[in-house]
Amino acid sequence: xxxxxxxxxxxxxxxxxxxxxxxxxxxxxxxxxxxxxxxxxxxxxxxxxxxxxxxxxxxxxxxxxxxxxxxxxxxxxxxxxxxxxxxxxxxxxxxxxxxxxxxxxxxxxxxxxxxxxxxxxxxxxxxxxxxxxxxxxxxxxxxxxxxxxxxxxxxxxxxxxx
Numbered sequence: 001x002x003x004x005x006x007x008x009x010x011x012x013x014x015x016x017x018x019x020x021x022x023x024x025x026x027x028x029x030x031x032x033x034x035x036x037x038x039x040x041x042x043x044x045x046x047x048x049x050x051x052x053x054x055x056x057x058x059x060x061x062x063x064x065x066x067x068x069x070x071x072x073x074x075x076x077x078x079x080x081x082x083x084x085x086x087x088x089x090x091x092x093x094x095x096x097x098x099x100x101x102x103x104x105x106x107x108x109x110x111x112x113x114x115x116x117x118x119x120x121x122x123x124x125x126x127x128x129x130x131x132x133x134x135x136x137x138x139x140x141x142x143x144x145x146x147x148x149x150x151x152x153x154x155x156x157x158x159x160x161x162x
Contacts, residue, residue, distance in 0.1 A: 044058070044059075045059075051069065051077060051078070051081050052081065053081065053085050054081070054082070054083075054084060054085075055084065055085055055086075070104075071100075071104050072100050072104065073097040073098070073100040073101040073104055074097075076093055076094075076096055076097040076100060077093070077094065077097045079093060080093035080094050080097065106118070
């Protein structure tokens, strides 16, 4: 196999090559007319003072806040932000708050008279259509787990009677 020594013959080769020879270099330059932005830095969005990392003086300038923290999941999030981002417990509390939020969403659905569809919302229809092997594997394992749990409960309940 021949080893290429002169890389200039390969189109697009060399991210550290001369800036004038790079195809993306023009994107790095500030346009002469300006960027069109009406600000130097974006203005601060109104945020939640309880949900700011203790490592930073304030929240970042732009952040997502489509779902306002509420209920038990909001309380768990508030407790998580009292811990450092470098701790395991901070991230585990945020994950736990997400799981609590799922349950709270199901309860909200029931309150509104809607029946939640957790399998459909998790993309099971697409798994069945496009990832059939995975779909049936998970379905089989779930069925075996359910049968095992039912058998354990039956054995604990009726197994010691003679």
